[in-house]
Amino acid sequence: MKNKCGYVAVIGRPNVGKSTLINRIVGEKVSIVTAKPQTTRHQIMAISTKDQGQILFIDTPGLHQGYKKALNKYMNKAAASAVLDVDLILFLVEALKWTKDDEQALKVLKYTQTPVVLVINKADLIKNKEKLLPFANDIFQKYEFAEIFYISASKGKGTKDLENKIYQLLPDSENFYEENQLTDKSTKYLISELIREQLMLRLHQELPYSLTVEVESYKDKGDIVHIHALIWVEREQQKNMLIGKGGDSLKSVGINARKEIQDLIGKKVHLKLWAKVKSAWADNNRLLQQLGYKDDF
Ligand SMILES: Nc1nc2c(ncn2[C@@H]2O[C@H](COP(=O)(O)OP(=O)(O)OP(=O)(O)O)[C@@H](O)[C@H]2O)c(=O)[nH]1
Ligand SMILES: [Mg+2]
Numbered sequence: 001m002k003n004k005c006g007y008v009a010v011i012g013r014p015n016v017g018k019s020t021l022i023n024r025i026v027g028e029k030v031s032i033v034t035a036k037p038q039t040t041r042h043q044i045m046a047i048s049t050k051d052q053g054q055i056l057f058i059d060t061p062g063l064h065q066g067y068k069k070a071l072n073k074y075m076n077k078a079a080a081s082a083v084l085d086v087d088l089i090l091f092l093v094e095a096l097k098w099t100k101d102d103e104q105a106l107k108v109l110k111y112t113q114t115p116v117v118l119v120i121n122k123a124d125l126i127k128n129k130e131k132l133l134p135f136a137n138d139i140f141q142k143y144e145f146a147e148i149f150y151i152s153a154s155k156g157k158g159t160k161d162l163e164n165k166i167y168q169l170l171p172d173s174e175n176f177y178e179e180n181q182l183t184d185k186s187t188k189y190l191i192s193e194l195i196r197e198q199l200m201l202r203l204h205q206e207l208p209y210s211l212t213v214e215v216e217s218y219k220d221k222g223d224i225v226h227i228h229a230l231i232w233v234e235r236e237q238q239k240n241m242l243i244g245k246g247g248d249s250l251k252s253v254g255i256n257a258r259k260e261i262q263d264l265i266g267k268k269v270h271l272k273l274w275a276k277v278k279s280a281w282a283d284n285n286r287l288l289q290q291l292g293y294k295d296d297f
Helices: 018-026 070-083 100-111 129-140 159-169 187-202 236-243 245-265 285-290
Strands: 004-011 044-050 053-059 088-094 116-121 147-150 212-220 224-233 268-277
Touching: 004 018, 004 070, 018 044, 018 053, 018 088, 018 116, 018 159, 044 159, 053 159, 070 100, 070 285, 088 100, 088 159, 116 129, 116 159, 129 147, 147 159, 187 212, 187 224, 187 245, 224 236, 224 245, 236 245, 236 268, 245 268
Parallel strands: 004 053, 004 088, 088 116, 116 147, 224 268
Antiparallel strands: 044 053, 212 224
């Protein structure tokens, strides 16, 4: 059998399970996952190397509308541009839930001739499986999909069949990357994401959407790594909310994030988190660039 290798963009509205699916197939936590929509903010490549070859997944932010900040525009652009220059697209939806954002996300496919696989995720939540077929048929009327899969990314149901189909549809090619490489992102970036994941899990309302994390320093002292990270918020009041009474909130974020980072790098970690204000950073293109939201796609 010939070796396969190629790029697979995973797109869809927020919260449908794009990052969960990619982590499942790669077998590692490359992209962060939370129950809140708009978790993923950047394109991130996740590399899955198996006997058949290499799948180069492009995880993307969920396509969404109704938010006008520069950050939302950046996220939508990062997602939409991912359909260009790939070998295959997975369009993810949530079983029996079709929303305006799904309709909007579908429009991105107008700009490509690349085959698109429709993936209906979270099938585990549906008791009456007979309802899935008419739901899928309705979506099929809207676009000429190459294939359709019903899966549960979080439970790993149907994902092996999907993976095999992806390999079938990819070009014959040697692997592009070393087999132990997991992503195109730096360790610093992955660490900032693990911290943001804990913040998103713990905080509520607008706060998760008003913060961004920057790893300021990473010092490997042999048996222990010292990491300083800044958490930027948009307003002074948010900083107080983030820190919490007696620093409780930030402390527990730090404890959980440290465990995750230790799992990632396989060393003991000393983590220091600082909350700081950069006024209205999420709606300022210059500040976005400065904070790593580089519009270069
Ligand atoms: N029940 C169920 N939940 C799932 C499944 N897949 C993902 N989830 C949950 O759905 C939520 C969103 O998952 P993500 O993987 O972050 O979704 P996403 O599409 O990457 O979201 P954004 O990054 O915000 O665009 C998380 O709480 C997941 O645990 C599934 O197959 N079944
Ligand atoms: Mg995601």
